[in-house]
Amino acid sequence: MPGQTALSQRQKAAVIVRLLLDDDDAVSLSRLNSDAQTLLAEEMAGMELVDRQTRDAVIAEFCDGLEAVGVIFPGDLDGTLAMLGGKLSEDSTDRLRRLAAMSGRGDPWPRxxxxxxxSLHALAGSESVEIVALMLSKLPVGRASEMFGALTRDRARAVARAMALTADVTPQALHRVGLVLLQAADSLPRPAIDTPAADRVGAILNFATADLRDDVLDTLDQQDAGFAGGVRRAIFxxxxxxDRVQNRDIARIVRDIEQPVLLRALSAPDPADAAAAQFILSGLSQRxxxxxxxxxxxxGRLRPREIEDAKTDIVAAIRRLEEAGDLTLIQPVDDEADD
Structure with a gap:
C-alpha cells in the first residue's frame, strides 16, 4: 500500500484519533496517561495533509489489529476490581487496594x-487542617459538605482558611496526599461486626416477650441510658x-399473613395493641x-401466648417486606420509647 510505510506508529495513531474526533461519543483520551496524551498531541501538531490512499491503509491496518485482539484487560487495578465486581472477597479487595496505594499505582482519590x-469523619478529625482541606477539595461536593458539617466549629473555620491555599498544590503533591489518606484510613480500627450494637439488641428484642423486653430495657436504662435509647429506636x-407503617401498605402486609394469625393479633387486649389493630383495620376495605x-x-378466649406469637409473626412479615424493598418504615423520632 503506497504511503503506508511513510507514517510512524505514532502518526498512524494520530490519524485514527483525528478520524474518531468527528464523533464526540466515539473517543475519549482521558484514560491515557499524561505523557501519552502529550506525545499524541505533539504528533498531531506536526502533521498536515494525509492523502486518501494512506488514510485508507491506516484504517485497514487498524481494523486488522482490532480483529486480532482476543481478550482485553483493564490495565489497572481499579478497572480490574470493577470488572471482577463481587467475585472477590471484601478482604481480598481491600488488600489489593492497600498494595496498590503503597506502590503508588493508580489514582488514590476515587478510593x-x-x-x-x-472513616472520612475520623480522618477529618485527626489529620492536619491542610490535609483535610485538600481532601474536601477532591471529594464530591455532597460527601465534602457532609464531612465539613461534622467538624467542630473551630476546626471548620481553620479548614476553610486552609482551603484558600489549595490552588497552588501540584498534581504530584496531591497524589501523595491521597496515598497518605488511604494508608491512614487503613490503620483505623475496623469493627468485626458491621451492625451497630444497639440495632442488634433492638432486633433481638423485637421477638422477645413484652415482659422480658421491658425488663431488659429497664436494666439498660439504669446502666447506660444512651445505649438504651439507641435500642429503643431500633425496636419495632x-x-x-x-407510627411506623404507612396506611397504604396495610393491604400488602395483610396479604402475607395467614388469617388465623391476623385474627389473634387483632384481638390483643392491651390498649396500645388495640390501637394498632384499629389502624390495621382502617387500612382495609370496609367489607x-x-x-x-x-x-x-x-x-372465644385466647391464651396470652397465642396473641403474643401472632403479633410477633406480623412484625416479622413487615420486616421481610421491608428487607425486600416492598415497603419503607417511617423512622422513629428520637424520643420514641417502647410502650
Missing part, C-alpha cells in the same frame, strides 16, 4: 471518596405499627374489616 462515612413491635371483626368476636 478515598469511596471510604465509609465513619406490634404497637408501633400506627373486609367488618368480616374480620365478626370473626374476632367468634374466636
Amino acid at each position: 478515598v471518596a469511596a471510604l465509609p462515612k465513619d 413491635i406490634f404497637s408501633h405499627i400506627p 373486609m374489616a367488618d368480616g374480620l371483626r365478626e370473626e374476632m368476636e367468634a374466636l
